[in-house]
Amino acid sequence: DAGITQSPRHKVTETGTPVTLRCHQTENHRYMYWYRQDPGHGLRLIHYSYGVKDTDKGEVSDGYSVSRSKTEDFLLTLESATSSQTSVYFCAISEPGLAGGRDTQYFGPGTRLTVL
């Protein structure tokens, strides 16, 4: 898992509540990513970070925000969760020094989120 942990691993919440998912890495990797995985859509990029306080939007960023105040932590926040955000969320990292270089991403174990 390239030293990546995600918390919580499972969460059930109600529509309209805020939710924050945490991605933690121990190897000082510069690049971090949040994806969601849904049947029929595969993995889609939500947001990514290329350094502390440096983030940018991905393909499906509406309804999500991120923050990265420390190298090791990348937080994904659903300000007001909706049922369409029920999904499995994966964090990933990339690093020029790893096999495959910066272009290759390594994934965490995932967080299964259900919004009722």
Place this chain on the structure above:
Amino acid sequence: QKEVEQDPGPLSVPEGAIVSLNCTYSNSAFQYFMWYRQYSRKGPELLMYTYSSGNKEDGRFTAQVDKSSKYISLFIRDSQPSDSATYLCAMKVTNAGNMLTFGGGTRLMVKP
């Protein structure tokens, strides 16, 4: 039409068979190709990556890229029940942005 197409399967084969998994893509700017394996309720695990056309071999796995046809393949020799998983192809325009574009995955079942 999706940028990357992958047959969802399931593909069921007997143990020991040669497995062929495929993806087609439409964006000719893709230059970097990866295969991930994902076991049920786990994160994707990188299997192979390649920047070029042709073949790349790693143990029982061979990745093949045909850029002229916009077609990539993953071959698994001597398939084992432990190979049962979903296989995801992913591709990227190198040194441009950070987004990987994934296929939807093919579910493989290897029966003993």
